[in-house]
Amino acid sequence: MRTSTKRATIYFDPLIHKALKLKSIETSRSISDLVNEAVKEALAEDVEDLAAFEERAHEPLISYEEMIKRLKRDGQL
Numbered sequence: 001m002r003t004s005t006k007r008a009t010i011y012f013d014p015l016i017h018k019a020l021k022l023k024s025i026e027t028s029r030s031i032s033d034l035v036n037e038a039v040k041e042a043l044a045e046d047v048e049d050l051a052a053f054e055e056r057a058h059e060p061l062i063s064y065e066e067m068i069k070r071l072k073r074d075g076q077l
Contacts, residue, residue: 010035 012020020031027034062070071077 020034023029023034024031068077
């Protein structure tokens, strides 16, 4: 079952658009397909990030100053 598509106007930097056109030609895929794939990948990364945040939600917080002290103590600064 194919889902319906929606039309949107996107304004690209001219160099990005040129790169997309070249990639489209070289891969025999439409610019739409390339952009859809890139957006899906970005959204999938967001899902992974949100899951990581959720997993760490109950970890104790540490201040910036304390983190600097620890790094210095451990010889990393």
